[in-house]
Amino acid sequence: MLHYAVVFFVIALIAALFGFGGIAAGAASIAKILFFVFVIMAVATFVMSLLRK
Template identity: 85%
Template sequence: MLHYAVVFFVIALIAALFGFSGIAAGAAGIAKILFVVFLVMAIASFVVNLLRGR
């Protein structure tokens, strides 16, 4: 998940560099969503791991 977020971030940077602001905004939005999903899944995994250890 984090890998895809980084890929879309790089696509957004390259698109912004070449002046494609619409594509850059879309790719940056997708990267933000993927990063938030990654954080939620990482935190959920951490909490489940803590609870299972007891």
């Protein structure tokens, strides 16, 4: 999931470089959502592994 967030971030940077503001904003928002989902899942997995021990 982190990989897809980075991919959308790179797409946003390239789109912004070429002047496609709408596409860049959309890709950046998707990257942000995917990053936060990754962080939530990583924290949940860490907490679950602590509770199992």
